[in-house]
Amino acid sequence: MTPILYIVAIVVADELLPAAVHLGPLLAVAPALTAMVAGPRTTAFSGLLALLALLFAGRLRGGLSTLNHQVQISALVLITGFLVVYCLLRDRHQRELAQVRSVSEAAQRVVLRPMPARIGPLRVASVYIAAAAEARIGGDLYAVARTDGASRLLIGDVRGKGLAAISDAAAVLCAFREAAHRCVGLPALVGNLEESVTRNLAELGGTDSPHAVEFFITAAVAEVPDDEPVVRLISRGHPPPLVLRGRRVLKPRFQDPAPPLGMTELIASDHSVETLPFRPGDLLVLYTDGVIEARNRSGAFYPLAERLESWQDGDPEALVRHLRADLLAYVGGRLPDDAAVVVVERADKTPDAGPLPDLSTY
Numbered sequence: 001m002t003p004i005l006y007i008v009a010i011v012v013a014d015e016l017l018p019a020a021v022h023l024g025p026l027l028a029v030a031p032a033l034t035a036m037v038a039g040p041r042t043t044a045f046s047g048l049l050a051l052l053a054l055l056f057a058g059r060l061r062g063g064l065s066t067l068n069h070q071v072q073i074s075a076l077v078l079i080t081g082f083l084v085v086y087c088l089l090r091d092r093h094q095r096e097l098a099q100v101r102s103v104s105e106a107a108q109r110v111v112l113r114p115m116p117a118r119i120g121p122l123r124v125a126s127v128y129i130a131a132a133a134e135a136r137i138g139g140d141l142y143a144v145a146r147t148d149g150a151s152r153l154l155i156g157d158v159r160g161k162g163l164a165a166i167s168d169a170a171a172v173l174c175a176f177r178e179a180a181h182r183c184v185g186l187p188a189l190v191g192n193l194e195e196s197v198t199r200n201l202a203e204l205g206g207t208d209s210p211h212a213v214e215f216f217i218t219a220a221v222a223e224v225p226d227d228e229p230v231v232r233l234i235s236r237g238h239p240p241p242l243v244l245r246g247r248r249v250l251k252p253r254f255q256d257p258a259p260p261l262g263m264t265e266l267i268a269s270d271h272s273v274e275t276l277p278f279r280p281g282d283l284l285v286l287y288t289d290g291v292i293e294a295r296n297r298s299g300a301f302y303p304l305a306e307r308l309e310s311w312q313d314g315d316p317e318a319l320v321r322h323l324r325a326d327l328l329a330y331v332g333g334r335l336p337d338d339a340a341v342v343v344v345e346r347a348d349k350t351p352d353a354g355p356l357p358d359l360s361t362y
Contacts (some may be wrong), residue, residue, distance in 0.1 A: 003030040003046045007053045024054050024072045031080045031089065040087035047080025058326055111170045115144055115342065117317070120151045121226055123345040125316035127324045131290070131338045133361065140288045140340040141169040145180035147224050152180045152189070154262075155286040156219035156238065171200050172217055172261070186223050187271035190234050193219065218263035220286060224344065231278040235272055236261050237305040239292060242305060243276060244283040249305045252276050280346045281314060290339030291323075294331045303329050316343035 004341040007030050010023050034046035054076060058069040115126040126142055139158035144151065154176045158168040175196035176189075183189040197217060220238040224231050233241065235253075237260035243250035254274055278284060285308065294302040307326060311319060320343050327339065 001110045003034045004049065006030050006033065007050055011053050011057050022068070022072075024057055024069070025075070026093065027051075027054050028076050028079045031083050033086050035083040038087075039091060042086045043087050047076065047083065048080065050080070060252070074132075087268060088235055100198060111166065111173060112141060113143070115142070117287055118347075119144055119146050120224075122151050122224060123316050123347045124153075124342065125320045126342045127320040127340070129290070129324065129328070129335055129339045131335050134345075139166070139169055140290060140338040141173050142286070142340055142342050143173050143176050143180075145177060147181060151224045151226075152186075152344065153222045153224070153286065153344065154180075154219060155288065156217050157290070157338070157340075158217050168200065168217065171196060173258055174218070176221075186221055186232055186234050186273050186289050188235065190221055190271050194261050208237065216260040218289070219258045222284070222286065222344075224284075224346065229277060229279040229346070231276050231284055233274045233276065234258070235274070237263075239289055241276075241287070242285040242308060243278060244285060245279075245281070246306050246313065247309055249308050250276065251305060278346060282346060283314065283316065283319065284344040285319075286342040286344070288338065288340045290335060290337040291327060294327060294339065296330050297332060302327060314345065316345050319343050 007027060010026050012024055015169075030050040031043050031047035031160060035043045035234070038046075051073065054069075058066075058072075112128065115124045117124065124144060128140060128142075137187075137285070140156070142153070142155045144153050146152075154173075156172060158172070172193060175193050179189050179192035183192055216237075218237040218239075220233060220235045220241060222231055222233050223243070231243075233254075235254050236258050240252050240254060243252075252274060258271065285304075289306065292302055292304050296303070304323075310320065313319065320341055322342050328335070
């Protein structure tokens with residue numbers, strides 16, 4: 001409607017102004033305005049209306065056959081043609097982009113499956129922020145699996161970021177989903193993951209890919225038994241998780257830190273298991289280094305533990321939404337590296353297993 005009113009206003013103003021003033025060239029603005037908000041057909045129709053208005057105005061002034069009006073008519077036709085072609089190319093690009101996004105979302109659902117809201121006695125929520133523009137997945141990974149009497153979780157970070165690390169993340173996730181149901185203990189599970197990464201390294205070693213030279217994955221594997229108020233952890237070079245109890249944050253210190261997956265040949269590891277208190281109402285926060293290494297404009301790192309201490313709601317889903325918004329606001333809208341957060345709450349009561357360890361010992 002706006003281009004039509006604009007065309008009418010130009011024709012009326014051209015008729016009222018002195019004969020020496022010609023507003024016909026301004027009619028080219030009508031199809032330009034239409035192209036900003038509409039498709040090629042509507043743009044062509046707007047250009048046709050502008051052309052008819054130009055012919056009508058030229059006839060009223062009696063100068064339709066003059067060289068000036070012929071040049072104006074030719075220019076309007078050319079401009080409209082260019083705008084129609086632009087709309088066709090823009091619409092084609094938008095369709096291709098929508099298809100790419102659809103494929104990306106399908107890949108995310110296959111590689112990085114959505115976390116279930118509830119698994120066993122646990123409530124789970126997660127968030128992933130990819131560093132690559134228009135990407136939905138990257139080098140960070142997480143997964144959860146249900147076994148007899150326990151729930152197992154994995155969070156990890158492939159060296160590198162963005163699309164180049166997706167295949168490595170997919171390999172580790174597939175290995176975890178398979179081994180989580182077959183391996184009895186956490187050491188055996190992590191050993192299986194190490195074997196998978198080693199095989200992947202061997203395959204890359206036969207290629208010219210520079211990725212094979214420095215390939216490794218930091219990971220943390222957790223097991224939450226149904227009948228004990230604890231969480232068992234093995235960290236392979238990964239940032240230690242946090243346990244939020246009320247407004248107090250438990251920061252564990254691993255006594256025997258192990259190297260990342262893929263570096264066992266350089267540094268031996270015995271897969272030692274750490275045990276942390278984790279009772280009903282506690283929140284276990286697993287995260288990747290993209291969270292704590294995010295910087296604001298002054299260069300300060302994101303203070304995750306301090307941000308958690310100010311959190312009052314006990315809902316995991318609300319917490320991950322809050323952390324996502326807070327993290328993006330802290331860095332100014334775009335993260336330099338992939339980031340992932342998984343929050344787990346023990347929602348149901350567990351049998352009495354004696355007094356819980358003192359938080360001051362961690």
